[in-house]
Amino acid sequence: MKPFKVGIDAYSLKPLALDPFELLDWALLNDARGVQFSEPPAQAEDRGFLAELRDYARQNGLYLEWGGGQHIPCDLATGAPRDIAAANRRVAEQAAFLGVKTIRSCSGGLMRWKDDSLPTEDLLEATARGLSAQVPVYRDLGVVLAVETHFEFTTFELLRAFEMSGAEPGGPIGICLDTMNLLTMLEEPVAATRRVLPWVVTTHVKDGGLLLGPDGLTSFTAEAGKGLVDLARIFEVLSSLPREIRLSIEDHGGSFSLPIFNPAFLGKFPDLNVSELADLLKIAVRTGELVQAKELAVLDRARWPEACQARVRRDLKAVRKIAGET
Numbered sequence: 001m002k003p004f005k006v007g008i009d010a011y012s013l014k015p016l017a018l019d020p021f022e023l024l025d026w027a028l029l030n031d032a033r034g035v036q037f038s039e040p041p042a043q044a045e046d047r048g049f050l051a052e053l054r055d056y057a058r059q060n061g062l063y064l065e066w067g068g069g070q071h072i073p074c075d076l077a078t079g080a081p082r083d084i085a086a087a088n089r090r091v092a093e094q095a096a097f098l099g100v101k102t103i104r105s106c107s108g109g110l111m112r113w114k115d116d117s118l119p120t121e122d123l124l125e126a127t128a129r130g131l132s133a134q135v136p137v138y139r140d141l142g143v144v145l146a147v148e149t150h151f152e153f154t155t156f157e158l159l160r161a162f163e164m165s166g167a168e169p170g171g172p173i174g175i176c177l178d179t180m181n182l183l184t185m186l187e188e189p190v191a192a193t194r195r196v197l198p199w200v201v202t203t204h205v206k207d208g209g210l211l212l213g214p215d216g217l218t219s220f221t222a223e224a225g226k227g228l229v230d231l232a233r234i235f236e237v238l239s240s241l242p243r244e245i246r247l248s249i250e251d252h253g254g255s256f257s258l259p260i261f262n263p264a265f266l267g268k269f270p271d272l273n274v275s276e277l278a279d280l281l282k283i284a285v286r287t288g289e290l291v292q293a294k295e296l297a298v299l300d301r302a303r304w305p306e307a308c309q310a311r312v313r314r315d316l317k318a319v320r321k322i323a324g325e326t
Helices: 010-016 020-029 047-059 085-098 120-141 155-165 189-199 231-238 274-292 301-323
Strands: 006-009 034-036 063-069 102-105 144-148 173-178 200-204 207-213 216-222 247-249 255-258
Touching: 006 010, 006 301, 010 020, 010 301, 020 034, 020 047, 034 247, 047 063, 047 085, 063 085, 085 102, 085 120, 102 173, 102 200, 120 144, 120 155, 120 173, 144 200, 155 173, 155 189, 173 189, 189 200, 189 231, 207 274, 231 301, 247 301
Parallel strands: 006 034, 006 247, 034 063, 063 102, 102 144, 144 173, 173 200, 200 247
Antiparallel strands: 207 216, 216 255
């Protein structure tokens, strides 16, 4: 397996309220190789600030990755059109100025957890139209809009949206692979990584687990190397890509309810197959055993501010070891 550079996503340390330069300093002090700003800092409109950030990162050998993109051009609750093109152009221009090649895109999500949400297929079609219209901007600026595997779409659905938009792997549209969010979208992480592999351009590395209860499954985040996301196999798969992929750790507390015993909810995941569901249930069995043995536990989001700094340090050490970082 080829080695990776391991860094952090700014969201992981949000409770510390560090300014961008303090965040880069934190990365340096803790042997992180870079920082992904999945949401641009407030100063990003200032080109002078961007130049200082770019130069400081280069002087210290840190990679930068950028965010702030969106891909669903409508209100998730009402379906009313939203103009996301101007905001996407702005963050694409910022990324290009910084010399950054990717922009993380996230439009919210958790729509299928609500009974009155718009049909996923309608949102997919709108996304495909929007992506197709914006491709020339990203191509001209030399950046890739990296749609996160978040809570809007499964990897199956993202591939359909890309096909409808006319996008191809290696072009201006790609994927930010969040390794734990895949569990929340009822996908086995290694299988999902393989599905979208040609599209992956950046990552959110996060471990996690699944618990089985009377209402279904609960997904939750876990310290890297302690959970049931097979990071070693995922990194092996990613290492086959012909381009450089950085491993940016995004960690946080919290859990998500997955009421899979509710037929209406499960029906919103039409691509879920028996084999992958069986793999998820195996993960749930093993997670339960680790929780019972007190080797794993759900960390409440409210406790993240006090836990984040020490846990992200441990995440970095674990991911570096698994990835064989240079």
